[in-house]
Amino acid sequence: MSLGSSPESCVISWVSSSEPNPDVQFYNSTESDSNTGSAYFAEVQMSSSSSIGYASLYTENRCGTTRLMSSVYIEDCSDLSNGYKVRNLQTTSGSGSKKTPVNSFSDLFCGRVPSASSTSSISSIALVADMSDYMFSPGEYVSSIPSMTDAATNGEIDLVIHGGDISYDIDDDCGRRGDGFMNAIQQLSTTVPYIFGVGDHEGGRKDLNVDCHAPSSGYDYEGFRMRVGEATNAGQMIMAHASGSPTSFYFSFDVGFVHFVVINTNAWIHACQYWMLKPQMMWMEADLNSVDREKTPWVVVIAHRAIYCVKNDDSECTTESEAMRYGLPEAAYKKNINIGEWIGEVKGHDNVFGIEPVLGKYKVDLVFGGHTHHYERSYPSYDGVSVQKDYVNPKGTVFVVGGIAGVGEDAFEEEYADFTAWRDETYRESWGHLKANMTHAVWTQRLANDGGALDEFTISRE
Numbered sequence: 001m002s003l004g005s006s007p008e009s010c011v012i013s014w015v016s017s018s019e020p021n022p023d024v025q026f027y028n029s030t031e032s033d034s035n036t037g038s039a040y041f042a043e044v045q046m047s048s049s050s051s052i053g054y055a056s057l058y059t060e061n062r063c064g065t066t067r068l069m070s071s072v073y074i075e076d077c078s079d080l081s082n083g084y085k086v087r088n089l090q091t092t093s094g095s096g097s098k099k100t101p102v103n104s105f106s107d108l109f110c111g112r113v114p115s116a117s118s119t120s121s122i123s124s125i126a127l128v129a130d131m132s133d134y135m136f137s138p139g140e141y142v143s144s145i146p147s148m149t150d151a152a153t154n155g156e157i158d159l160v161i162h163g164g165d166i167s168y169d170i171d172d173d174c175g176r177r178g179d180g181f182m183n184a185i186q187q188l189s190t191t192v193p194y195i196f197g198v199g200d201h202e203g204g205r206k207d208l209n210v211d212c213h214a215p216s217s218g219y220d221y222e223g224f225r226m227r228v229g230e231a232t233n234a235g236q237m238i239m240a241h242a243s244g245s246p247t248s249f250y251f252s253f254d255v256g257f258v259h260f261v262v263i264n265t266n267a268w269i270h271a272c273q274y275w276m277l278k279p280q281m282m283w284m285e286a287d288l289n290s291v292d293r294e295k296t297p298w299v300v301v302i303a304h305r306a307i308y309c310v311k312n313d314d315s316e317c318t319t320e321s322e323a324m325r326y327g328l329p330e331a332a333y334k335k336n337i338n339i340g341e342w343i344g345e346v347k348g349h350d351n352v353f354g355i356e357p358v359l360g361k362y363k364v365d366l367v368f369g370g371h372t373h374h375y376e377r378s379y380p381s382y383d384g385v386s387v388q389k390d391y392v393n394p395k396g397t398v399f400v401v402g403g404i405a406g407v408g409e410d411a412f413e414e415e416y417a418d419f420t421a422w423r424d425e426t427y428r429e430s431w432g433h434l435k436a437n438m439t440h441a442v443w444t445q446r447l448a449n450d451g452g453a454l455d456e457f458t459i460s461r462e
C-alpha cells in the first residue's frame with residue numbers, strides 16, 4: 001500500500017509471478033477497455049465497493065523473467081479497514097468490456113491510511129533503512145520486519161518508510177530476492193502504507209544508462225522502478241506527482257504533523273547520476289519552500305547515504321558525506337569523477353549542489369539515513385560540527401543513521417565525532433519509531449528482536 005494524491009486516497013500495488021496468458025495483448029491503460037483489443041486489469045475488492053486499476057507486463061532485463069505488475073488507485077481508502085482482497089482480470093479481443101479473472105483472489109487483508117486511523121493527536125511513523133529478510137547463513141541477523149508488523153497490527157504505527165537498500169538486492173536471483181522480500185513484508189505493507197526510497201543496492205543493471213559518462217557505474221534501477229516506481233504509472237508515482245516531482249526517486253508527502261521529503265543520495269556519489277542533482281535540488285527547494293509549518297511543524301528528510309556519520313577511513317563517512325553536505329567540487333562534477341574516487345578535500349572548492357545550506361535555510365528538523373550499518377545519532381549540527389548539546393529549540397539539523405534494520409553490522413573504527421550524541425556499539429538490529437505532535441518529536445530506536453527501546457530522544461520547541 002502506498003499513499004495517493006490526497007490524505008484519504010491510497011494506491012494498492014502487487015506483483016504476480018504467475019506466467020500471464022501469452023494470448024492476451026497488453027495495453028498500459030484502461031483505454032483498451034473496448035472492442036479493439038485485450039488487456040490486463042487489477043482489481044481491489046473491498047466490503048462495499050471495488051476499484052479497477054492498471055496491470056502491466058514486466059520482463060526483467062537480465063534474466064527475461066516475466067511478472068505482472070498491478071496497481072490500483074483508490075480515492076477513499078477508509079473501507080480498507082473492513083477487509084480487502086485483490087486479483088487480476090483480463091479482457092480479450094472481441095469480448096467488449098467483459099472482464100474475466102486471471103487469478104483467484106488473494107488472502108483477505110485489513111488496511112488503513114494515516115488520516116483514517118488518527119484517533120489521537122500523535123503522528124506515528126516507522127523508519128528503516130538497509131533491511132532484508134534474506135540471510136546468506138541462518139541467524140545471520142534479526143530482521144525488523146516481524147517487530148514492525150506487530151506494531152502495525154497493534155495500531156502503534158501508521159506508516160513505514162524504508163529509506164533504501166531493500167532486500168539485498170531487489171534484482172538479485174532474477175528478481176526472486178525482491179519477490180521474497182515483498183512476501184516477507186506483505187502483512188505489514190497491506191496493513192499500513194509502506195513507502196520506499198532508493199539506496200545504492202537498488203541499482204539494478206549497471207551497463208544500460210545512456211546518460212552516464214562513466215558507464216561502469218551506470219544504474220538503471222530496474223527492479224525498484226518496476227515494482228514501486230514507474231512501470232505501471234502508479235505505485236509511488238501518484239504521490240510523487242502530487243508533490244510536484246516527475247519521478248519516484250524524489251518526492252514528498254505528509255503524515256499528520258510531519259512533512260517527509262525522500263531524496264536519491266546516489267546522485268551525489270556516482271558521476272553517471274550527477275545530471276539528477278539539479279532537477280532534484282530545484283524540486284527540493286521548491287517543495288521545502290511550500291511547507292506550511294503551522295500545519296506540519298516538523299520536516300524530515302529521508303536520505304539513504306548518511307550526511308553525518310562515523311565509521312572508518314573509507315569514503316562513506318568522509319568524502320561522500322561531505323560531498324552531500326557541502327556539494328560536489330565543481331571539478332569533480334564537470335569531469336564526471338565518482339566522488340568516492342576524488343582525491344583531496346571536498347570542502348572549500350567551488351562546490352555545487354550542497355544539501356546543508358538547503359537544510360539550514362528551510363530549518364529541516366531531522367535527516368534519517370542508513371547505508372552505514374549501525375545506529376548513531378547526532379546533536380543538532382551544521383557545517384560539520386554540533387551547534388548545541390541538547391534538543392531544545394534546535395538551531396541545527398539532527399542526523400539519525402539507522403542502517404541496521406535487517407543486515408549485518410559495520411563496526412565503528414573511529415572515536416565519537418564532535419557531532420555524535422550517541423551510538424550503539426553493540427550493533428543490535430533496530431528500527432526507528434517517530435512520534436510527533438505540534439511541539440514534540442520523540443524518536444525511539446526499537447530493537448528488532450522484541451520491540452524494546454534501544455535509544456530515545458525528544459526534540460522540543462518551546
Ligand SMILES: [Fe+2]
Pocket residue numbers: 165199200201304370371372
Ligand atoms: Fe547503502
